[in-house]
Amino acid sequence: MKECVFVITNDNDKSASKRDLRREQLLAIAVERFAKHGYHNTKISDIVADAGVAQGTFYWYFKSKEAIGLEIIRSGRERLLQVIAKGYRSQSGSVSEMVEGSQRLLKDIFQFADENRYFMELLLTGGEDESIRRASKETRIDMEEAFRRNIERATELGMLPGSMNLHMRAALLVSLIEGVIARWLFGPIHPNSDLARLTAEELAAETVRFEFFGLLGI
Amino acid sequence: MKECVFVITNDNDKSASKRDLRREQLLAIAVERFAKHGYHNTKISDIVADAGVAQGTFYWYFKSKEAIGLEIIRSGRERLLQVIAKGYRSQSGSVSEMVEGSQRLLKDIFQFADENRYFMELLLTGGEDESIRRASKETRIDMEEAFRRNIERATELGMLPGSMNLHMRAALLVSLIEGVIARWLFGPIHPNSDLARLTAEELAAETVRFEFFGLLGI
């Protein structure tokens, strides 16, 4: 196994060896092509052509096509969960503070999604290879779990009514967020909708309003 | 083109010729396999083996693999939009009447999704072949448009605040509904969640509560 477990370059910033750079290059090309054209429609020969290297080089860096797919999911998952974990609520506060905090979290998530759109596309819509499908599902369960903890905490702090079914609410919330991201970044976009033109911040404001107050809301 | 445009069997119910039956059989097998294993992972040889016919027979009924995929989307789209169109609001009413109406519509949609789970899976998560991806997107835009009309009508009748951005709300709502269906029927399901065990009616009740009142709601 040459797994190279995502070494956080300790302090010597002259890191990023030539080897790592090529690896990153191949990963970047692969994630873009997987998202744009799908896993099966992406040939290794496409990836190496884009990178300007020979077919054999790919297999110097990755064991197989499946391996690079799983690597993409794994590294994206780590970073996404870090963003969500930041939203974990530690202090009680007013409703408007809670709404603001939620909006901040959503903005961060949307920003992450925007900066990692190909990963998000793969995560939310890609499920061609069985093992990648499974890895995506696990990541999305983690995501739901992270939101469940956030809601639970907010409930403990008396900021949300205790009557609600936690898991149900988390599932509804994550459904909403995933759906919004999917529409925002990679359609299907209604021609008259200006959804795609919103910034992460604006989208977060709209979404949080719906999240807390629903269609009847303020 | 032998497109056979979904003839609504006029009145002679002795319809469903042998030919149509075989066609339906192949369609049913294909949609199930496409949803379960993906489009690319489904071989024509799998489909015909399931149906107990020879490879050549498939090509007697369908021009190509792509053709059967598009046919699946097309016929499902028609039926889905019919269900949504029934929710079009003609009469004004109280808030609770509106909520009830919305809940009824959601129940119908969830029921349809349940009865056509393979089609829904293909619609919501399938995008391996470019033309099928496009057809799915178009269908989902139609769906959003149908909901937009419903919301617009409810706003005209004074049942929803006029302040909201119509397209935005429709996009948020459809995101929520699509996400809920995806989680309900084909995961990713959090192990502790009982989402998957809900009936269409119960799910509609939960969803509509979130739809109108949000996390802070009643």
Add this chain to the structure above:
DNA sequence: TAAAACTGACTGACTAGTCAATCTTGAAGG
């Protein structure tokens, strides 16, 4: 008895993964 339905072996295109040969790099030794 002719059209419709069906058969299944076959083809041709495609593509993940291999491998023996070659080039590059950088450190050790002179």
Add this chain to the structure above:
DNA sequence: CCTTCAAGATTGACTAGTCAGTCAGTTTTA
């Protein structure tokens, strides 16, 4: 500062397997 040389990195033609689609011939149907 130069040479050596082994590990690291790269090459691209090749293999082996897969699979959509074909077609000449056979059986069923009405």
